[in-house]
Amino acid sequence: xxxxxxxxxxxxxxxxxxxxxxxxxxxxxxxxxxxxxxxxxxxxxxxxxxxxxxxxxxxxxxxxxxxxxxxxxxxxxxxxxxxxxxxxxxxxxxxxxxxxxxxxxxxxxxxxxxxxxxxxxxxxxxxxxxxxxxxxxxxxxxxxxxxxxxxxxxxxxxxxxxxxxxxxxxxxxxxxxxxxxxxxxxxxxxxxxxxxxxxxxxxxxxxxxxxxxxxxxxxxxxxxxxxxxxxxxxxxxxxxxxxxxxxxxxxxxxxxxxxxxxxxxxxxxxxxxxxxxxxxxxxxxxxxxxxxxxxxxxxxxxxxxxxxxxxxxxxxxxxxxxx
Amino acid sequence: xxxxxxxxxxxxxxxxxxxxxxxxxxxxxxxxxxxxxxxxxxxxxxxxxxxxxxxxxxxxxxxxxxxxxxxxxxxxxxxxxxxxxxxxxxxxxxxxxxxxxxxxxxxxxxxxxxxxxxxxxxxxxxxxxxxxxxxxxxxxxxxxxxxxxxxxxxxxxxxxxxxxxxxxxxxxxxxxxxxxxxxxxxxxxxxxxxxxxxxxxxxxxxxxxxxxxxxxxxxxxxxxxxxxxxxxxxxxxxxxxxxxxxxxxxxxxxxxxxxxxxxxxxxxxxxxxxxxxxxxxxxxxxxxxxxxxxxxxxxxxxxxxxxxxxxxxxxxxxxxxxxxxxxxxxxxxxxxxxxxxxxxxxxxxxxxxxxxxxxxxxxxxxxxxxxxxxxxxxxxxxxxxxxxxxxxxxxxxxxxxxxxxxxxxxxxxxxxxxxxxxxxxxxxxxxxxxxxxxxxxxxxxxxxxxxxxxxxxxxxxxxxxxxxxxxxxxxxxxxxxxxxxxxxxxxxxxxxxxxxxxxxxx
Numbered sequence: 001x002x003x004x005x006x007x008x009x010x011x012x013x014x015x016x017x018x019x020x021x022x023x024x025x026x027x028x029x030x031x032x033x034x035x036x037x038x039x040x041x042x043x044x045x046x047x048x049x050x051x052x053x054x055x056x057x058x059x060x061x062x063x064x065x066x067x068x069x070x071x072x073x074x075x076x077x078x079x080x081x082x083x084x085x086x087x088x089x090x091x092x093x094x095x096x097x098x099x100x101x102x103x104x105x106x107x108x109x110x111x112x113x114x115x116x117x118x119x120x121x122x123x124x125x126x127x128x129x130x131x132x133x134x135x136x137x138x139x140x141x142x143x144x145x146x147x148x149x150x151x152x153x154x155x156x157x158x159x160x161x162x163x164x165x166x167x168x169x170x171x172x173x174x175x176x177x178x179x180x181x182x183x184x185x186x187x188x189x190x191x192x193x194x195x196x197x198x199x200x201x202x203x204x205x206x207x208x209x210x211x212x213x214x215x216x217x218x219x220x221x222x223x224x225x226x227x228x229x230x231x232x233x234x235x236x237x238x239x240x241x242x243x244x245x246x247x248x249x250x251x252x253x254x255x256x257x258x259x260x261x262x263x264x265x266x267x268x269x270x271x272x273x274x275x276x277x278x279x280x281x282x283x284x285x286x287x288x289x290x291x292x293x294x295x296x297x298x299x300x301x302x303x304x305x306x307x308x309x310x311x312x313x314x315x316x317x318x319x320x321x322x323x
Numbered sequence: 324x325x326x327x328x329x330x331x332x333x334x335x336x337x338x339x340x341x342x343x344x345x346x347x348x349x350x351x352x353x354x355x356x357x358x359x360x361x362x363x364x365x366x367x368x369x370x371x372x373x374x375x376x377x378x379x380x381x382x383x384x385x386x387x388x389x390x391x392x393x394x395x396x397x398x399x400x401x402x403x404x405x406x407x408x409x410x411x412x413x414x415x416x417x418x419x420x421x422x423x424x425x426x427x428x429x430x431x432x433x434x435x436x437x438x439x440x441x442x443x444x445x446x447x448x449x450x451x452x453x454x455x456x457x458x459x460x461x462x463x464x465x466x467x468x469x470x471x472x473x474x475x476x477x478x479x480x481x482x483x484x485x486x487x488x489x490x491x492x493x494x495x496x497x498x499x500x501x502x503x504x505x506x507x508x509x510x511x512x513x514x515x516x517x518x519x520x521x522x523x524x525x526x527x528x529x530x531x532x533x534x535x536x537x538x539x540x541x542x543x544x545x546x547x548x549x550x551x552x553x554x555x556x557x558x559x560x561x562x563x564x565x566x567x568x569x570x571x572x573x574x575x576x577x578x579x580x581x582x583x584x585x586x587x588x589x590x591x592x593x594x595x596x597x598x599x600x601x602x603x604x605x606x607x608x609x610x611x612x613x614x615x616x617x618x619x620x621x622x623x624x625x626x627x628x629x630x631x632x633x634x635x636x637x638x639x640x641x642x643x644x645x646x647x648x649x650x651x652x653x654x655x656x657x658x659x660x661x662x663x664x665x666x667x668x669x670x671x672x673x674x675x676x677x678x679x680x681x682x683x684x685x686x687x688x689x690x691x692x693x694x695x696x697x698x699x700x701x702x703x704x705x706x707x708x709x710x711x712x713x714x715x716x717x718x719x720x721x722x723x724x725x726x727x728x729x730x731x732x733x734x735x736x737x738x739x740x741x742x743x744x745x746x747x748x749x750x751x752x753x754x755x756x757x758x759x760x761x762x763x764x765x766x767x768x769x770x771x772x773x774x775x776x777x778x779x780x781x782x783x784x785x786x787x788x789x790x791x792x793x794x795x796x797x798x799x800x801x802x803x804x805x806x807x808x809x810x811x812x813x814x815x816x817x818x819x820x821x822x823x824x825x826x827x828x829x
Binding site: 193196199 | 375378397398401407409411413415416417418422423425429431432433
C-alpha cells in the first residue's frame with residue numbers, strides 16, 4: 001500500500017510541477033507557430049509572478065493580481081512584437097533584452113516598494129489561490145483505485161493545474177480546427193502566401209503574441225499566488241527555457257508538447273522524491289546529481305534522441321514585403 | 324465592341340531611387356489573353372503587383388470595368404476579381420491543397436459546413452477546367468506543374484475574372500507548358516481575362532491576342548499579336564535590333580580534351596541517377612546535352628566538376644585520368660588542371676549572393692596571383708581587376724562594391740561566366756547558362772561561349788532549352804533516365820526528333 005501511495009503522490013506532484021511548463025509551452029506554440037521566436041517566456045513568467053503577487057497584495061484579490069499579470073505579459077509580448085515584427089529586429093536579441101530587463105526590474109521594484117531586494121510580502125489566505133477539493137473527494141477516498149486516482153491524484157490541486165490541462169485540448173482545437181489556426185500556421189510557414197491571400201501578416205503575428213501573453217501570465221501567477229505565497233528573486237528558475245525545450249521536443253504540437261512537459265515534470269518530481277533516499281547498493285545519491293536529472297534529460301532529448309524537430313519554415317524571419 | 328476590363332492610367336512606382344514604373348498606361352480587354360513582355364527588371368512584375376494590391380502605386384489610377392478602384396491590399400484586388408499566380412508560388416508547403424486554397428476565405432470561424440461546400444465547389448472547378456487535382460494531397464508532394472495548377476485553382480475559387488500569371492513557364496518542362504497553355508485557353512473560352520507576363524517571345528506569339536512591351540520601367544508599345552513578329556518584339560524589348568539566330572562558323576575540332584567512360588553516379592538518396600554514361604568532347608567543340616529536367620543532368624555535372632562522388636567509371640581530362648571511384652580530384656584541383664564550371668543553380672552554387680560583386684568575381688581564384696599575396700587579399704588590385712572585367716563582360720551596373728543579390732539574373736550569370744572564362748580553361752562545363760536571363764544577356768552569353776569554342780576550349784553545354792542546344796552545339800547527346808539515349812550531329816537534326824528522344828520514346 002505504501003508503494004501505491006508513493007506512486008500516487010509522485011503523479012500528483014508531476015501534475016503540479018508540470019503546470020507552469022504546460023502554460024508556457026502552449027504560449028510558445030502560439031508565438032512560434034506564427035513565426036516569432038519566443039525566448040522571452042522565462043522573463044514573462046517572472047514578470048507575471050511578480051505582478052500577480054504585488055497586485056494581489058495591494059488589491060487583496062488574487063484574481064485581480066492575475067488580471068494585472070495578464071496585462072503585464074501581453075504588454076511585454078507587444079513590446080517583443082514591436083521590436084521584432086514591426087521594426088524587424090532580431091527576435092532572439094529582443095527576447096534576451098526582455099529577460100534581462102525583467103530580472104532587474106522585478107528585483108529593483110521589490111526593493112523599492114517593500115525594502116527587501118527581490119522579495120514581496122507573504123500573501124494571506126484570501127490574497128492567494130487555494131487548493132480546490134473536487135466534490136466527493138473525501139467520500140470516495142476509501143474506495144480502492146478509483147479513490148486513489150480521484151482523491152489523491154486529481155483532487156486537491158490549485159485552479160491553475162486544472163486550467164493548464166484544459167488549455168491543451170483548447171489550444172489543439174484553435175490551432176487545427178479553426179480558420180484562425182489555419183492562418184496562424186500559414187503565417188509561420190509562408191507569410192507571403194498569407195499576405196497574397198489578403199490577410200495582414202503583422203496583425204496575425206500580433207494576435208498570436210497577445211494570446212501568448214495571456215497564457216504565460218497564468219504560469220507566473222501559479223508560481224507566486226498559488227504554490228508559493230510570495231514572489232522571490234528569479235523564481236521562474238529556468239522553467240521558461242525548459243518549456244521552450246518541451247515545445248521543440250513536442251514539435252510545436254500541443255499534444256506532444258504536453259507529453260514533454262509531463263516528462264520534465266516527472267523527472268523533477270522524481271528528483272525531489274529521491275533526495276535523501278537510501279537506495280540499495282548505491283547508497284545515498286548526492287543531491288546535486290539528482291537535481292541535474294531534468295536538465296541532463298533536456299540535453300539528451302534535444303540532442304536528437306527524438307528525431308529531427310522541424311520548426312515552422314519562416315520562424316525568426318521578419319516579414320519584408322517590398323524588395 | 325470589346326470593352327476594357329482593366330485600365331491603368333499614369334501609374335508610377337519607385338523603390339528608393341529606382342523608378343520601377345514610369346507613367347504606365349495600359350488597357351486590357353475582356354476575354355482576351357494579353358501578353359506583357361519585357362526583359363528582367365523592366366518593371367513587369369512590379370506593375371502587376373500593383374494591380375494585385377501587393378504594392379501601392381505612388382500615383383495613377385486603376386479602373387475595373389470603367390470604375391476607378393482603390394487597391395490597398397491583395398484583399399481589395401481579390402474582391403474586385405483579380406487573381407495572380409506569382410513566379411514563386413505562394414503556397415504553404417506542408418498544407419494540403421484544400422487548406423492552401425481556403426486560406427483567408429474560410430467563411431467560418433470553426434471548420435464545418437463551409438469547408439464541405441468548398442470541397443464541392445472546388446471539385447466542380449477542377450472538372451470544368453480539367454485540372455485533375457487531388458484536394459487532399461500535400462503541396463510538398465506535388466510537382467511544380469501541379470503546384471501551379473493549385474495556384475490557378477486558388478484564384479478561380481476566390482472568384483478571379485482577371486488572372487495574372489508572372490513568368491509561369493520558367494520552371495516547367497515543355498510538356499507541362501503545353502498543359503498550362505491548354506488550361507489558359509479553356510479559361511479564355513469561359514470568358515476569363517488572362518494577363519501573361521513573360522520574357523519569352525515564343526509564348527507571346529503562341530498564346531496571346533494582344534501584347535504590350537515594357538522597357539526600363541516604361542510601356543513602349545501595344546499591338547495585336549497577329550500584327551507583329553518575334554524580331555519586332557525583341558527589338559522593342561531591348562531597344563536595339565537583336566540577333567535571335569546566332570551566327571557561327573563550323574567548328575575546327577582537335578584532340579579529345581575531355582572523356583567520360585562508363586560513368587555512374589548516385590544522388591543524395593543513394594539512387595543511381597547517371598547510368599554508364601560515355602562522353603567525348605574535342606578541342607574546339609560544343610557538346611550539347613539535352614534532356615528534360617531531372618533525368619540525371621544535375622548529378623552528371625556535379626560528378627564531372629568534382630562536387631559529387633563517382634560511383635563507377637572514369638573521367639579523363641586532357642588524356643590524364645582525374646577521377647574514378649577510388650581517387651578523385653576535388654573542384655579546386657580540377658580548376659588548376661584547366662577545368663571550369665558554371666553551375667546550373669547560380670544562386671546556390673555559383674555565387675555567394677550576400678557577398679559583394681568583386682568578391683564573387685575572384686572567388687575560387689582569390690588565393691592566387693594577382694589577387695593575394697601571402698594569404699592577404701590585395702584589395703586595390705582586386706577592384707581594378709573587377710572593374711576591368713565587369714566592363715569587358717558588360718555587367719550592369721558596373722559597381723564592384725554592390726551586393727551580388729542586387730544584380731539581375733543575367734548580370735549575376737555574367738559575373739560567374741567572367742570569373743570562369745577569365746582563366747582560359749581547356750574544358751568548360753556549363754549548366755543552364757541562360758535560365759532566367761533576358762534576351763540581351765542571352766545573346767551576349769552565347770557569343771562568349773562560341774568565342775571560347777573558337778579559341779579551342781572543349782565545352783559541355785547542359786540545358787533544358789532545346790533552342791539553346793540547337794543554336795550553340797556542334798554535336799548533341801540526349802539524356803533520358805540517366806542514360807545517353809541518342810547522339811546526333813547538329814547539321815541534320817530537328818527539334819521534333821530530339822523531343823522524341825528526350826521523352827524516351829525512341
